[in-house]
Amino acid sequence: MTTGFVFALAGAALFALGVAGVVLIGHLLRRILAFNLMGSGACLVLVGLAQRHDLADPVPQAMVLTGIVVAVAATALALALVRKLHALTGQLELPDDADD
Amino acid sequence: MTEPLIDPLVWLILLPLAWATLAFVLGPSRGAWLGIAGLAAQCGLAFELAQKVGAGGTAVHAVGGWGAPLGIDLAVDGLSAAMLLLTQAVALPLAIYARSYFKADDSAGTWFWPLTGFLIAGLNALFVSADLFNIYVTLELVGLAAVGLVAAGGGAQQVAAALRYLFATLVGSGAYLLGVSLIYSVYGTVSITTLLPLVTDDAPRLVWIAGALMVAGLMLKTALFPFHFWLPPAHGGAPAPVSALLSALVVKASFYLILRLWLGPLQPLLSVFAWLMALLGAAAIFWGSWQAIRAVKLKRLIAYSTVAQLGYLFLIFPLLAAPGALQAGVMQVFAHGLAKAGMFAAAGVLIKATGRDTVAGLAGAVERLPVTMFAFALSGMTLMGLPPSSGFLAKWQIIEAALAQGQWIIAVVVLAGGLLAAVYVFRVLRQAFLLTPASAAFAPVSRTLEWCAFALAAASVLLGLRGVELMQLLGAGT
Amino acid sequence: MKRMVVALVVTLALAFVLLLTGAMLELEPAAIDLRAPVSAHLADSGVTHPVNAVLLNYRGYDTLLEIAVLLLALLAILAVVGDAPASPSRAAHPVLQTLGRLATPLMVVVAVYLLWAGAFRPGGAFQAGAVLAAAAVLLHLVGLLPGWSTPRLRLRIGLAAGFALFLAVAAALLTQGSLLQYPPDAAGALILLIESGLTVSLALILAGLFLFLAREEGA
Numbered sequence: 183m184t185t186g187f188v189f190a191l192a193g194a195a196l197f198a199l200g201v202a203g204v205v206l207i208g209h210l211l212r213r214i215l216a217f218n219l220m221g222s223g224a225c226l227v228l229v230g231l232a233q234r235h236d237l238a239d240p241v242p243q244a245m246v247l248t249g250i251v252v253a254v255a256a257t258a259l260a261l262a263l264v265r266k267l268h269a270l271t272g273q274l275e276l277p278d279d280a281d282d
Numbered sequence: 283m284t285e286p287l288i289d290p291l292v293w294l295i296l297l298p299l300a301w302a303t304l305a306f307v308l309g310p311s312r313g314a315w316l317g318i319a320g321l322a323a324q325c326g327l328a329f330e331l332a333q334k335v336g337a338g339g340t341a342v343h344a345v346g347g348w349g350a351p352l353g354i355d356l357a358v359d360g361l362s363a364a365m366l367l368l369t370q371a372v373a374l375p376l377a378i379y380a381r382s383y384f385k386a387d388d389s390a391g392t393w394f395w396p397l398t399g400f401l402i403a404g405l406n407a408l409f410v411s412a413d414l415f416n417i418y419v420t421l422e423l424v425g426l427a428a429v430g431l432v433a434a435g436g437g438a439q440q441v442a443a444a445l446r447y448l449f450a451t452l453v454g455s456g457a458y459l460l461g462v463s464l465i466y467s468v469y470g471t472v473s474i475t476t477l478l479p480l481v482t483d484d485a486p487r488l489v490w491i492a493g494a495l496m497v498a499g500l501m502l503k504t505a506l507f508p509f510h511f512w513l514p515p516a517h518g519g520a521p522a523p524v525s526a527l528l529s530a531l532v533v534k535a536s537f538y539l540i541l542r543l544w545l546g547p548l549q550p551l552l553s554v555f556a557w558l559m560a561l562l563g564a565a566a567i568f569w570g571s572w573q574a575i576r577a578v579k580l581k582r583l584i585a586y587s588t589v590a591q592l593g594y595l596f597l598i599f600p601l602l603a604a605p606g607a608l609q610a611g612v613m614q615v616f617a618h619g620l621a622k623a624g625m626f627a628a629a630g631v632l633i634k635a636t637g638r639d640t641v642a643g644l645a646g647a648v649e650r651l652p653v654t655m656f657a658f659a660l661s662g663m664t665l666m667g668l669p670p671s672s673g674f675l676a677k678w679q680i681i682e683a684a685l686a687q688g689q690w691i692i693a694v695v696v697l698a699g700g701l702l703a704a705v706y707v708f709r710v711l712r713q714a715f716l717l718t719p720a721s722a723a724f725a726p727v728s729r730t731l732e733w734c735a736f737a738l739a740a741a742s743v744l745l746g747l748r749g750v751e752l753m754q755l756l757g758a759g760t
Numbered sequence: 761m762k763r764m765v766v767a768l769v770v771t772l773a774l775a776f777v778l779l780l781t782g783a784m785l786e787l788e789p790a791a792i793d794l795r796a797p798v799s800a801h802l803a804d805s806g807v808t809h810p811v812n813a814v815l816l817n818y819r820g821y822d823t824l825l826e827i828a829v830l831l832l833a834l835l836a837i838l839a840v841v842g843d844a845p846a847s848p849s850r851a852a853h854p855v856l857q858t859l860g861r862l863a864t865p866l867m868v869v870v871a872v873y874l875l876w877a878g879a880f881r882p883g884g885a886f887q888a889g890a891v892l893a894a895a896a897v898l899l900h901l902v903g904l905l906p907g908w909s910t911p912r913l914r915l916r917i918g919l920a921a922g923f924a925l926f927l928a929v930a931a932a933l934l935t936q937g938s939l940l941q942y943p944p945d946a947a948g949a950l951i952l953l954i955e956s957g958l959t960v961s962l963a964l965i966l967a968g969l970f971l972f973l974a975r976e977e978g979a
Binding site: 187 | 765766769770773774776777780781784785787789793794795798810811812813814815819822823826827829830832833834836837840841886966969973
Binding site: 289292296299300303306307343344345346347348351352353354356389390392393396397400403404407415416419420422423426427429430431433434435441444466467468469470471476480486487488491 | 779780782783784786787788790791792793794797798801817818819820821822825826828829831832833835836838839840842843913916917919920923924927930931934937938939940941942
């Protein structure tokens, strides 16, 4: 059980936690945090499994750097939308979709 | 061979990125003209590329000169060329439409141009990418642009719809990214061409999980039943040109990716799921049509129709053994793309004229807005599958492929779907043909809007007469 | 009903983790090892650090698109926020303000170092831009930098210039080869040029992700 595997297992657990969080939690800020957990989990799996034989591989590390930037962009947009929703409705949870 | 300077493949990505950036810097009035000019040039490039592929098979561009698996490859075959054609052909009329649609001080109109430019750039980049991780970045580009377009300048409903859409699309991309990570760990590469010979029937369990994750994530982004919950509020609440772009193009991008994986590297693994996809597709057709029949708001009705029509795309998966099924799927993508864009454009005109977004508010519309109602009717023709529209051609090809392989249940579902579509289309048309009460007021609407809607709807019908060329393009290089 | 859904999701998540763990533990070594080609072409790539070589040269197209994503996110935020006026900055405790004044020049120096060091150790435009953006956020939090309202032409040019420069270089390189194909002797200089432009723009974009949102609520 090399360190790479430990990272990968932790990443798998984080990913599952993150998805469960986004699906189940109502509070929007916590959902955004859960999404970040999910992204971090996927990145950990990528890097961890690539070095499961204890040899550092530069390609997945570069891919994760790209993934982090994309996650930052998505988180920023999500936060802006949550702020706008709060400014308009005072709520921090998504209203039920009224199908009228 | 064309000179590298005007290689259409690369310029289809660089050009929209360039005009989107310029549109942001220079402001909305010049941005609109930049967008329309850029899209016109892109239409030309897409045609040129389609001709090149039709004549000579696939085109490949190794970015940076390195070549896979070290670098990223861009590859165009018949399927990609067709998707590129559809994207530019739908986006150009919608851009002309949008220029007249948005009022001068509308925040949604100000930001429409740079956001749409990035959206089109992301779509073009997605359709030509042959690298799984690069596809992830293009998916995010498309997803964030779409969310921005839905939310721009909107009130609480629109922002909530945009947030719901954002969470759904992010979970989808996250699952896709985990799948790519697992594939890299098994094979050491994310290049599609390199992976093709490596993935076999006895691939390790991790590859099966990766394939399931990637397809599940993409299904969420395509709003396949039961993952469709985010689509009706997002497409129903956004401004009309945005709804048109999303329904016609954005949801097709993730479907294209499922097809690309199914026919490409993950082929040995995914055929197991074919009947599951068809079952979900059938459920989408019935559920979406039922909700459309019940919908009170016009744009919600059209959005549910999108959910239903996307179901047809997934019916082809058990039939992919024969080439006719793939052609049917692509024809349905084209038919629905053009028709739905036309329908949302027509709905935009009707909502502007009546001031309300309800089906009931359309009473008497046919007298005041005949061109728009004709456009709506033509789009409806395609969605119902009436000859000679491309919708008829697509559904006919699915039925033919189904009967040839003995899967008559799929043929039954297609026919039932057509009938259900007729119910909700005629709901709208019947309302429009009612006699107007004297007090009903219709605001004047720009001619450009009506004719853009008409052009898209007419194209969806006329494509049925020229379907052969599209089939030939698909055959090239597949 | 809600508890059933929660139980179902949690069970599925647990099952997924166990399945994934089992599958991961039975992995063989990968079929293809990319470290060899990365090192083989390192001399021609323009930088000496393998991760940055992948990021800026071999997979530079990913970097181009990722900057597009970041710029796009900023545009989407601007579209959502609309035209509300920026809130006036509230001055913090004088000690904090002094700390801010002292820290900022140091952060600028660190950023320039990170940009230059990206050629031969972890660093580069993103890291430098992030440090500069952090300096801007710090100054805002202590009340020395007001929040930003709708960007005017100069700020818009600054936000877009780095990406535009990257696009221009990519297009120019098309004349002599494929997209983003750096000629080996000029690769280092071109990459440094692009990275410098990107540092400024990324700093503005990342700072903007915070500062454009620093407005009065309820507008």
